[in-house]
Amino acid sequence: MTSELVSVIIPTFNRAALLPEALESIFRQEWPALQAIVVDDGSTDHTRELVASYGSQVEYSWQPNQGPGAARNRGLELAHGSVIAFLDSDDLWLPQKLRVEMALLDQFPEAGAVFSDSEHWLNGKLVLPSRFVKANVRTSSGEPGYLLHDPPLWVHSSLVSTCCMTIRRSALARLTPPRFDDSRTVNEDWDLEVRLYYSCEIVICPQILAIIRRIDDNTRIGRAIPGMPMTLEQRRTRVGKHRNVLLRALELPELPASAARHVHAKLKEVTAVLESL
Numbered sequence: 001m002t003s004e005l006v007s008v009i010i011p012t013f014n015r016a017a018l019l020p021e022a023l024e025s026i027f028r029q030e031w032p033a034l035q036a037i038v039v040d041d042g043s044t045d046h047t048r049e050l051v052a053s054y055g056s057q058v059e060y061s062w063q064p065n066q067g068p069g070a071a072r073n074r075g076l077e078l079a080h081g082s083v084i085a086f087l088d089s090d091d092l093w094l095p096q097k098l099r100v101e102m103a104l105l106d107q108f109p110e111a112g113a114v115f116s117d118s119e120h121w122l123n124g125k126l127v128l129p130s131r132f133v134k135a136n137v138r139t140s141s142g143e144p145g146y147l148l149h150d151p152p153l154w155v156h157s158s159l160v161s162t163c164c165m166t167i168r169r170s171a172l173a174r175l176t177p178p179r180f181d182d183s184r185t186v187n188e189d190w191d192l193e194v195r196l197y198y199s200c201e202i203v204i205c206p207q208i209l210a211i212i213r214r215i216d217d218n219t220r221i222g223r224a225i226p227g228m229p230m231t232l233e234q235r236r237t238r239v240g241k242h243r244n245v246l247l248r249a250l251e252l253p254e255l256p257a258s259a260a261r262h263v264h265a266k267l268k269e270v271t272a273v274l275e276s277l
Contacts (some may be wrong), residue, residue: 004082006098006166007035009075011068012089014044020088020213023058025088034067037078038089039063039071041226069180069188076179085166090213093163097209101166104144104203112171112200115147115160116209123215132206135159139204147202152259154197155266158190163210165193171200181248191248200253232277239274245250246270256261 012019019038026036027264036058038051042065049188051060061074072086083105087093102115117137120128128134139145153159172179175195180188196202230238244269249255255263 002229003031003033005033005077005080006031006083006085006102007081008035008085008087009072009079009264010036010038010087010089011041011071011072011075012043012047013041013065013071014045014047014167015089016043016047016050018213019047019050021092022087022089024055026055028095029093029098030096031080031102034098035059035079035081037061037075039075039078041065041068041071043265047186050087067188068118069178070182072175072180072188073178073182082169083166084169084172087161087163087210088212090160090215091161091163092211092213094209094211095125097271098166100209101132101205101209104205105166105168107144108146108203110212111168112174113147113165113167113196114165114203114205116166117207118161118164118210118212119208120161120212121214130208131161131164132159134202137204137206139206142206144203144205147197147204149197151168152197152262154190154194155249155259155262158187158193160193161212162189163208163212165189166198168200168215169198171196174199187245190245191215192246194245194249197254198252198256198259205235236277239270239277243267 010022038060040047040062051058061072061078070155080173099114104114105111117130118133119126119130135157136153181191214274246263249263250260
C-alpha cells in the first residue's frame, strides 16, 4: 500500500476551545502523509492565533461567515492530496481511522470512497453507539464491502457522518461544482453523499472510527442539536432541507428508475409533513 497524501479539511466557526482536540486526533493518525487544512468561517474568537501556534503542521484560511459548505469548498481548493477527508472541529478521529480506510481503498481499487461508522455523544453522554446500525447500513457479508443500493436508505436520512467520508480526489472530480452546495446551511453534506452514491462505488467499513460530539455551545443557532428537543422553526428547517435533498436527487441523470420511485414516495411524505407544520 502506497502512502498517498491525505488532505484533511476542518471547517470551523468559534470553536477555539474544541479545535485542538480535533487537530490532535489528526496528528495521532497511523498514516504518514497528511495535509491538515483549517478553514475559519468567520470566527470572532482566537481561532486564528490558536492555529498559528501549530506552525507548518496546519494550513489556515479565513473567510467571511458563509456556512460549512462554502468552508469545505475552500478547503478543497487548497487540498493537494489524492485522497480527501473531512473533520468537523468538534469531532474526533480514532488513531487507526485513516490506516483502516486507506487499506480498504487499496483493497477495493475501483471504489471512489470509503464510508466508516461513528458513535455520537451529546454533552458528554453517549446517545448513539452506531450510526450505521441506526440507519441499517450494511454490506452483503457484514464485512467491509460495497454499499447495497436497494432499497436506497439515504432517502430517509443521511447514512454517514461527514468526518467518516474518505474520498478519492478523482471521485470528487466527477461531481459538478460546487462539490458542497454552498447555498445550504444544513444537509450540504447529505447532498454530496447522494451524488457520490450515483457517481462511484462506495465501500462500507462497519467499524467505529470517529466520535461525533454535539455540545450546546451556541454555535449551532437555528440548527437542531441531535438528542435535544427541536423548536418548531428548527423542525421546519430540517424537513425543508430534507425535501430539497430529495428534489435535487431527482435531477441526477444517473438516478435509476427504481431509486426514483423511492424518492418520489418519500418526497410526497416529507411535503405533507412540511405543509402540516
